[in-house]
Amino acid sequence: MAVTINTLREFKQKGEAFAALTAYDSTFSQVVSEAGVHVILIGDSLGMVLQGHDSTLPVTMDQMVYHVSCVAKGNRGSLIMADMPFMTYGTVDAALDNAAELMRAGAHMVKLEGTDWMKDTIAALSERGVPVCAHLGLTPQFVNKFGGYKVQGRDEKAAEMMIEHACELEAAGADVILLECVPAPLAARISQAVKAPVIGIGAGSDTDGQVLVLHDMLGITTGRKPRFVKNFLAETNSVQEAIEAYVKAVGERTFPAEEHTFKA
Ligand code: KIV
Ligand code: NA
Numbered sequence: 001m002a003v004t005i006n007t008l009r010e011f012k013q014k015g016e017a018f019a020a021l022t023a024y025d026s027t028f029s030q031v032v033s034e035a036g037v038h039v040i041l042i043g044d045s046l047g048m049v050l051q052g053h054d055s056t057l058p059v060t061m062d063q064m065v066y067h068v069s070c071v072a073k074g075n076r077g078s079l080i081m082a083d084m085p086f087m088t089y090g091t092v093d094a095a096l097d098n099a100a101e102l103m104r105a106g107a108h109m110v111k112l113e114g115t116d117w118m119k120d121t122i123a124a125l126s127e128r129g130v131p132v133c134a135h136l137g138l139t140p141q142f143v144n145k146f147g148g149y150k151v152q153g154r155d156e157k158a159a160e161m162m163i164e165h166a167c168e169l170e171a172a173g174a175d176v177i178l179l180e181c182v183p184a185p186l187a188a189r190i191s192q193a194v195k196a197p198v199i200g201i202g203a204g205s206d207t208d209g210q211v212l213v214l215h216d217m218l219g220i221t222t223g224r225k226p227r228f229v230k231n232f233l234a235e236t237n238s239v240q241e242a243i244e245a246y247v248k249a250v251g252e253r254t255f256p257a258e259e260h261t262f263k264a
Pocket of ligand 1: 022180
């Protein structure tokens with residue numbers, strides 16, 4: 001049976017963890033989907049992983065549409081989430097037009113990076129039939145504002161603000177929240193504060209789901225390897241087995257372990 005937002009809500013209600021992974025092409029989409037991954041993310045990380053840029057900022061709508069359509073063809077029942085690239089949702093009108101393109105290409109949900117300024121945009125999308133994942137914490141499109149890729153929400157004031165933003169964005173219509181590189185205790189608080197399923201990356205094991213970049217979990221990260229990454233291929237004999245091992249570890253909450261987690 002195909003995964004829908006209802007499936008993710010059921011996981012949260014039962015206290016069971018679901019697995020998400022990036023894919024950018026049809027073959028990996030099928031492999032990831034058949035391995036039991038619940039959510040496939042066409043991340044704008046493709047700007048770094050596929051295109052070799054040092055940030056996600058250069059990724060364009062046309063490129064995202066192309067990759068979403070490739071992934072949609074290989075998909076075998078996972079929920080397809082597509083990133084909206086940098087500055088393609090700066091206004092409500094732009095967000096509506098661009099989200100429509102991603103949905104037409106085969107996405108089931110779009111992901112936007114930001115905080116409370118996205119309320120109107122999320123409401124407009126949601127009201128028109130576009131489910132939204134709100135990405136908070138280390139939002140890579142903000143790398144130039146952050147002055148680097150740094151853990152977010154480390155002090156109590158920033159933590160409380162992030163909780164508030166998550167609640168506000170849920171109230172505006174966000175169906176899923178994604179937290180990147182935040183201390184595990186904060187991610188746990190946010191996961192409890194909202195009804196929407198919360199997906200974490202570098203956010204500890206108490207979120208409702210986990211996501212990783214495919215290349216990272218296959219051990220082909222170039223450059224610096226982030227703390228939250230685990231190479232699942234190292235313990236298995238094939239790409240398929242590695243992805244199955246990831247889904248299993250997420251379900252059993254053995255991944256992420258302490259060593260992959262930011263404590264504060
Ligand atoms: O672009 C991406 O792959 C992402 C995940 C790291 C969450 O946004
Ligand atoms: Na992204």
